[in-house]
Amino acid sequence: MKFQLDGHEVYASTGAREHIKGQPYLIFMHGAGSSHLVWSQQSRSFAYGGYNVLAVDFPAHNLSSGDALQSVEAQADWIIKVMDHLKIKAATLVGHSQGGLVCLSIADKASKRVEKIAFVATAAAIPVNDMLISTAESKENRAKSSMTSWGLGPDAHHFENSVPGFSQVGNGLRAMDLNLEGALPTDLKACAGFEDGMAIAAKIECPTMCVLAGKDKMTPIKFGKKLADTLQQNTLHVLLNSGHTIPVEAPLELNQFLRDFLSA
């Protein structure tokens, strides 16, 4: 789905299916330097599973134009605008990594529009190493390579895959190349600057689920567990062998967790 917002084109995958009136909405939000492509095994699955899916590209990411948004709060405001534009009263939010921070911020700004939240490989705060930010600013390709390497678990580094013939390493690197230059350092700085997550998490009243990865080098599991412990109505799942990029490393497991969470 493509539409105009604030003078820029916005792309959101619907899983290649038309939205159907009356179906619940499911909004997937990607992490820093990523795009809707990280959700390619969720968007179609839930589009066929009775949901109106939106896997968005934030501005400057893949098929969405415009400047990259400079803070998590700005990303949350943008998602709320997308919901307004599409006349979505409320939705379940699914956020990966930085997308999880955006979920927290939306819950803070517009709690009535949030039905449930699934946090995937994320935490209430994601401190970013200064060296990574400066590398992303001066040698973006070097930063993309490091992030792809750290973002994938041991099976992905062995090119083990549930999609026949795919390389998660190759797809991770090339998908980042589709974003506009400068999107990655802007994302990383936005991530680093988000500090209110724990206070917001403590106030969230809707059902939540945290799916964390045992081999996560980008957002170590101990930070995700702090978020899980703080949320009031949370279900926690840990995928011991997955790295940070759960949606592509463990898609079948994640989809089952999501189905159970959504139907509970």
Next chain:
Amino acid sequence: MSDFYDLDTLALHAGHVPDKKGGSRAVPIHQTTSYMFEDSRHAAALYNMEEGGHLYTRISNPTVAVLEQRVAAMEGGVACTACASGMAALHLVTTMLASAGDHIVSTAQLYGANINLLQNTMPRFGVETTFVHGRDLEALEAAVQDNTKFIFCELIGNPGLDVLDIDRVVEIANKAGIPVVMDATFCTPYLFKPFDHGVSVITHSLTKWMGGHGVAIGGAVVDGGNFNWGQNDKFPTLTSPHYALDGINFWEEYGPAALTMRVRAEGMYNFGPSLSPTNAFHILQGIETLPMRMERHISNARAMVEFLKNHEMVSWVKHPELEDHPDHETVKRILPKGAGSMIGFGVKGGRVAGSAFIESVELASHLANVGDAKTLVIHPASTTHSHISAEDMKAGGLSEDMIRLSVGLESIEDLKADFNQALKVAARVVR
């Protein structure tokens, strides 16, 4: 330490993690046609391409997938689709990107079957190809039309051994907004990484150096994921709604892997050029030792070049590493690890002497293959390129007296002795 495993490691490990249930260290052969669905939802999910998995071996198979993932890893691509042969690979790419009324530009220095497919078969389906000498880059650029879908080439032409200045070809393609598709059979990822030079799609005959043992025919399409299919309106097969799957737009849904998903959803589904699981297993065994074999192929080839150059019965020798090779400077720049283990040479006395030589070798095998662990010889004019006109043969850099030699891994002293005795027989025939 680099961010990812090196080629030597990937050749052994990529694509396979021993499963917890069986624990088999070697890649198991999944000799099955089809796969159990967990339930109705799972069955529908596989048909709808909602999530990964195997549905039917014509489309994908777990053993074949290990091979695909290994080749994708070694080439640095986003995905790979293995198929029945290298020719099936070129057919898949051609039919996924081009439709009736479309056009391809190709270098003329190609394997005979590649020429045949593009020159004789595809025009019957409305896809025309303009062939241009790989060294004439102005002509190559001029040959690109509005309806051209890609530039096809081999880095090391078979069997003429011309080496393409691929960096300049990629520049021409980029300017035209079209991808470069390369048959990389002769170089393998050990010698050359096409995606690092801007090539967007690789086809392989896995039968040759990759498999390396002459026991299994196979091919592959490797997707570089580095081409923006949405930059213009030239690629509707990837950027407009598909005829099935609820009108999926492969570029929007899968981005860098759009071509692979179309190959899987249409190419494998409708044409069915699938690779057998057992052949995939055999090729995997070969790939495990590719880096070591290539080292030996290269060192033996260099020794044979020296031997042939100095033999009184040899009228000429062609190898890209020789200083008198017209592409020598390009070779030094882009093939630092070696320019392959193929050698062309002429036996004094022409066709009769060449025939006597081929019939007299005892270690080398006279057959229609290259890239085997064993040394192979053939006379292209009467075999692999017999369907190509004399004019096209000349354009491809071939001569009537040419012997094509694929240097194997035998003791170099034994090889030299074998060639020496066979050349002596040729000398006697000529006298």
